Amino acid sequence: MTRASAQSAVQKFANERAQDEAFWQDVARQYDIEPGPINFEHGYFGRMTREVLRAYEQNLAYVNRSNSVYVRQRFDTRDSGVIRADLAQLLDVSVEEIAFTRCASESLQTLIRNYNELQPGDQVLISDLDYNSVQTSMRWLAKNRGVEVIEISHAHPASYESLLNAYRDAFAAHPRIKLMALTHVTHRTGLVMPVQAIAALATAHGIDVILDGAHALGQLDFSLGELGVAFAGFNLQKWMGAPLSLGFIYVKQERLSSIDPDMGDARYAPDDILGQAPYGTPNIPALMTLTKVFSEHRAIGGSIVKGARLAYLRDLWVREARNLQGVEVLTPDDPRLYCGITSLRFTRQADQLLMTQRLLDEHGIFTVARNGSACGPCIRITPGLVTSADDVARLTEALRALA
Numbered sequence: 001m002t003r004a005s006a007q008s009a010v011q012k013f014a015n016e017r018a019q020d021e022a023f024w025q026d027v028a029r030q031y032d033i034e035p036g037p038i039n040f041e042h043g044y045f046g047r048m049t050r051e052v053l054r055a056y057e058q059n060l061a062y063v064n065r066s067n068s069v070y071v072r073q074r075f076d077t078r079d080s081g082v083i084r085a086d087l088a089q090l091l092d093v094s095v096e097e098i099a100f101t102r103c104a105s106e107s108l109q110t111l112i113r114n115y116n117e118l119q120p121g122d123q124v125l126i127s128d129l130d131y132n133s134v135q136t137s138m139r140w141l142a143k144n145r146g147v148e149v150i151e152i153s154h155a156h157p158a159s160y161e162s163l164l165n166a167y168r169d170a171f172a173a174h175p176r177i178k179l180m181a182l183t184h185v186t187h188r189t190g191l192v193m194p195v196q197a198i199a200a201l202a203t204a205h206g207i208d209v210i211l212d213g214a215h216a217l218g219q220l221d222f223s224l225g226e227l228g229v230a231f232a233g234f235n236l237q238k239w240m241g242a243p244l245s246l247g248f249i250y251v252k253q254e255r256l257s258s259i260d261p262d263m264g265d266a267r268y269a270p271d272d273i274l275g276q277a278p279y280g281t282p283n284i285p286a287l288m289t290l291t292k293v294f295s296e297h298r299a300i301g302g303s304i305v306k307g308a309r310l311a312y313l314r315d316l317w318v319r320e321a322r323n324l325q326g327v328e329v330l331t332p333d334d335p336r337l338y339c340g341i342t343s344l345r346f347t348r349q350a351d352q353l354l355m356t357q358r359l360l361d362e363h364g365i366f367t368v369a370r371n372g373s374a375c376g377p378c379i380r381i382t383p384g385l386v387t388s389a390d391d392v393a394r395l396t397e398a399l400r401a402l403a
């Protein structure tokens with residue numbers, strides 16, 4: 001069997017599994033859920049399963065009991081390395097290419113702050129779909145490195161070609177671009193960027209990419225080493241279902257010297273990624289819990305199965321919503337460009353924030369309003385692993401009633 005045919009067999013299995021409500025009911029039973037509205041805002045952070053929560057509580061109690069005796073003798077010298085190696089294996093990258101941080105924002109800010117190849121007069125690129133803290137960090141470079149920030153807006157509705165053209169045009173118009181931010185899955189509309197194609201284009205122009213993988217990890221099936229980006233920042237609390245407070249940076253082996261040690265860190269060699277992540281005592285019990293998190297992630301079938309389920313739930317409501325007068329679905333249906341997260345707008349209503357309140361008050365559906373993208377304010381709908389097809393039917397009814 002070739003790699004491509006093996007891949008398509010796995011995808012076929014994932015797509016079938018995605019529709020197996022009994023399987024997902026079993027998955028949902030692994031979580032404790034507070035009674036309340038139907039949650040369609042699983043994009044903020046993921047829930048831990050009951051087992052992960054129990055492991056976390058046990059680790060917390062253990063670290064609290066044993067204090068530095070465990071941490072100095074075992075965690076710092078051995079266990080933290082084992083956990084890091086487990087993450088590297090999951091990502092299929094070398095362990096020397098990753099270092100833990102506290103969240104995706106910290107990861108991305110660290111990479112942006114410590115990237116050492118900018119000269120005054122260089123240009124850096126951001127788009128309207130990048131995350132706010134990434135945009136502000138890239139703008140910070142203007143003041144602190146003397147670079148010019150180029151800001152582009154993506155066309156709406158987006159297409160594979162329009163996204164590529166936006167970068168192609170920007171690279172042609174601004175030949176001094178040296179560094180760009182790229183968001184794998186934008187938090188505003190859930191749009192999935194064709195990262196590999198954009199990164200190839202960037203590389204051809206000698207442009208480095210810092211990839212924001214906050215929403216991608218755990219719901220998109222990708223090979224980090226094959227994306228063609230040298231630098232990336234992630235968190236682990238969204239689609240991996242890890243305890244809050246964990247993230248990591250990725251720097252491709254041959255580019256480790258392009259990132260400085262953080263704030264002059266001198267504990268490690270200058271090109272050791274461990275010194276490139278911010279210093280500080282981490283959430284040790286949370287890190288210890290990752291072993292359980294990764295084993296559950298593998299057991300469910302990994303990102304390909306989680307992603308197929310989330311995209312299936314998304315398709316269920318989007319198919320209905322596309323036919324509703326008064327509702328515009330902003331995220332395209334090209335399977336290369338979407339995942340479980342998708343945004344809509346009530347076109348006859350001026351205030352989308354008010355509509356999230358009406359969804360909640362009148363229909364018991366919890367969502368979040370998002371703005372900042374050039375395509376305008378919207379409502380983000382994010383199912384989770386505990387969402388059922390019945391929940392989606394309730395959402396669709398609500399949209400019909402409010403349209």
Ligand SMILES: Cc1ncc(COP(=O)(O)O)c(C=O)c1O
Pocket residue numbers: 043044102103104105106131183185186187212214215234235247
């Ligand atoms: C696209 C994107 N980037 C970065 C972040 C920041 O992640 P964190 O909360 O881990 O800092 C988020 C958080 O929602 C996000 O959606």
